Amino acid sequence: MDNYGELVPLGGGDPIPLLREKLVCGRRETCDIVLRFTNISGSHCQLTLENGYWFVQDLNSQNGTKVNGSHVMRKRLNPGDTLAIARHKYKIQYSPDELGAVGPPPSDEEDITTVLQESLLKKAGLQRRPEASGRRFDVFDDSAGQLKKKRELD
Numbered sequence: 001m002d003n004y005g006e007l008v009p010l011g012g013g014d015p016i017p018l019l020r021e022k023l024v025c026g027r028r029e030t031c032d033i034v035l036r037f038t039n040i041s042g043s044h045c046q047l048t049l050e051n052g053y054w055f056v057q058d059l060n061s062q063n064g065t066k067v068n069g070s071h072v073m074r075k076r077l078n079p080g081d082t083l084a085i086a087r088h089k090y091k092i093q094y095s096p097d098e099l100g101a102v103g104p105p106p107s108d109e110e111d112i113t114t115v116l117q118e119s120l121l122k123k124a125g126l127q128r129r130p131e132a133s134g135r136r137f138d139v140f141d142d143s144a145g146q147l148k149k150k151r152e153l154d
Helices: 112-116 146-153
Strands: 006-009 022-026 045-050 053-058 065-067 074-077 082-085 088-093
Antiparallel strands (some): 045 053
């Protein structure tokens, strides 16, 4: 298939064809869809075609991604939905039937096995930094005698 749908800019301009099943949108020249606006992150969001439906996933962008006015991290895009990348709005146009959709639309939620494959800290972008010594900080460990020294100064 040559075209999997298109994003139509709501402020005017040429439609953006969706040419592959996975597309990264952002300001960087290496993105599949390059959006040259200062309020759009280098790699802002990813569009993925799943079972005949487009999904958007925010890639921890600075100014967020919205679907029909609501902030999202991951959401199914139905035909005619409004996708806002930062403040730039697009209407997505495609036909799920032509893209192989069968039965009811897939859930907006990620598959539970996908969710459980990585820690919640990692999903939230809050990964721990590895300690140089391999030890974790323990507020109750006073092996260095710091708490005792502080009490003596008080």
